[in-house]
Amino acid sequence: MALGQLLASFCKEPWQLCLTEGIVFGLGIGLVFSPTSTAPARWFTKRRGLATGIAVAGVGVGGLVIAPLTEYLVRKTSVEWSLRISAIYIIVLGSIACYFVRVPFQDKTRTLRNFDWYAFGDRRFAIHACMVFFVTAAYIVPYAFLPEFWVAKGLSSQTASVLIAVANVASSVGRVATGFAADYVGVLNSLVLCLTIASISCFVLWPFATGVGVGVVMGLCYGFTAGGYWSLAPLAAGKLFGIDKLASNAGIFYTVSAVGAWLGGPAAGAILSGPGHGTNFIGMSVYVG
Numbered sequence: 001m002a003l004g005q006l007l008a009s010f011c012k013e014p015w016q017l018c019l020t021e022g023i024v025f026g027l028g029i030g031l032v033f034s035p036t037s038t039a040p041a042r043w044f045t046k047r048r049g050l051a052t053g054i055a056v057a058g059v060g061v062g063g064l065v066i067a068p069l070t071e072y073l074v075r076k077t078s079v080e081w082s083l084r085i086s087a088i089y090i091i092v093l094g095s096i097a098c099y100f101v102r103v104p105f106q107d108k109t110r111t112l113r114n115f116d117w118y119a120f121g122d123r124r125f126a127i128h129a130c131m132v133f134f135v136t137a138a139y140i141v142p143y144a145f146l147p148e149f150w151v152a153k154g155l156s157s158q159t160a161s162v163l164i165a166v167a168n169v170a171s172s173v174g175r176v177a178t179g180f181a182a183d184y185v186g187v188l189n190s191l192v193l194c195l196t197i198a199s200i201s202c203f204v205l206w207p208f209a210t211g212v213g214v215g216v217v218m219g220l221c222y223g224f225t226a227g228g229y230w231s232l233a234p235l236a237a238g239k240l241f242g243i244d245k246l247a248s249n250a251g252i253f254y255t256v257s258a259v260g261a262w263l264g265g266p267a268a269g270a271i272l273s274g275p276g277h278g279t280n281f282i283g284m285s286v287y288v289g
Contacts, residue, residue, distance in 0.1 A: 001028030002091035009083035030258060032094070036101050038234050038250045041243060048238075049187065053179020053231040057172040071161045124240055125249075129256050132233060135195060136257035137264030138288040139226055142202065143167065144265055145272065146209075146218075149281050153210040163212070167219035171227030178228030179235070187235045194228040197221065206285035
């Protein structure tokens with residue numbers, strides 16, 4: 001991750017950013033997120049949802065800090081130096097965090113040779129993979145395009161950055177709260193409820209989130225419920241297919257989600273640049289919902 005940011009700071013052409021931010025940085029995220037997000041579930045039984053929620057809530061907290069910090073660094077220094085500074089804190093803080101990641105047991109018999117390559121033959125597995133694909137394809141779109149939407153509606157870039165930070169705060173709280181709720185009402189019930197509310201918020205709130213007030217409500221509703229998805233998706237995989245296979249299955253699902261995220265952003269951009277020439281945010285909100 002740090003290498004991707006560092007290399008990106010020297011890029012001069014768009015294709016170079018695709019290699020550094022898209023491949024190198026993305027590969028780093030994939031290698032880090034899957035084991036760290038599933039490790040807590042292997043330590044806990046009664047409070048598995050809460051433990052996982054607390055672990056993945058760090059993404060929202062990071063977004064709360066990083067969004068305003070990056071905007072500040074770009075204004076005070078430059079895009080290049082903001083990337084280099086981010087590389088420094090990624091390697092320092094990330095190394096400390098990774099040192100403390102442990103699992104209670106390690107099945108050394110599980111290798112690529114005995115990996116279940118036919119898992120997609122299970123209808124439940126295939127349906128869960130499709131859910132992960134489509135949800136992730138939509139999930140990233142509001143975080144990527146809401147700032148542009150707010151600026152187009154007359155808000156400043158600083159205000160848009162703060163509103164995204166609000167969504168990240170709600171995301172952190174939502175990851176913990178939905179994980180806690182899953183321990184009592186069930187993982188699958190919590191997952192369906194979260195995705196339903198997130199979808200409704202895009203249909204109902206996004207088109208009217210043209211000011212700070214409704215923007216805050218949009219950020220709170222979407223951030224809280226959509227953030228819960230990241231707590232509940234791996235727990236749902238553990239419940240459906242066994243906690244002993246959680247690490248390998250989560251790896252598959254996160255790979256599927258990466259493809260969804262890769263396709264979801266360009267699809268949303270194509271909708272935005274269609275009829276209206278950069279103003280078709282209604283079509284984008286319908287697509288996400």
